[in-house]
Amino acid sequence: MTVAVATNPATVYQHNKLITCILPRGLGPSIIEALGTDCGITSANVVNGRGVSERKKFFAEEVDILMVVVNQSRADEVFEYLCERAEVSTAGGRFMYQQELNGATSFILPDIQPEDSTAQE
């Protein structure tokens, strides 16, 4: 079965990767900020969840799930950056993975007029 996708091909970007990090609760927002300042990545999501693992057998831990979509060309660099910044391979209770995406759209912020120019109107 083939389904025609009625999306403007110019807005759908291919060769993107999704990097997901599972981090202790509270780390997510600070890492989003760091991604912006250090890597120039301005769009990332954090959702809350609970994690169960062999580390803590009888309790669920509160976790942040951080998701970032990056272009293939930068994926390995960002993966390594996140791994280091979030201490994924050195501290316990953290996990991250990367997967290929079929297509993705970019997140563009709207143009907002500076506050003083709107005040003059």
Add this chain to the structure above:
Amino acid sequence: MKTRELVVLTDVMLITCVVQRGVADAIIKAAREAGAQGATVSFGKGMGVRERLGVLGVAVNVEKEVINIVVSTEQVDRVFEKMYLAGNLDTPGMGIMFTTKLEKAATFVPQDVLRRLADQGQAIPAKDGR
């Protein structure tokens, strides 16, 4: 310059399972018994053509739990089957699950485990020296 090693796991798959709220714990228990090392659960709200009607017209909870489990490709079929059975996913309205291929994953791997894998010849150094 200090060089650091990044340990990356390959041949891993992600199992995602969406079920009614409250059912996740039983499914995770089955997955862990089948060999899964951990699981993450987040909440969500489900919508569909028949979101409020399950089997025999019994109301289905629209609040959902999304379970994410990463397992090796060797284990994936076994864990998937056990989760399917534990969640009674063959019953209409119980939920949905799927697997996705992952390129790589990273986590804390203790030194002794790394050494054991290297002895077994399972730890392969990355081509670019990472």
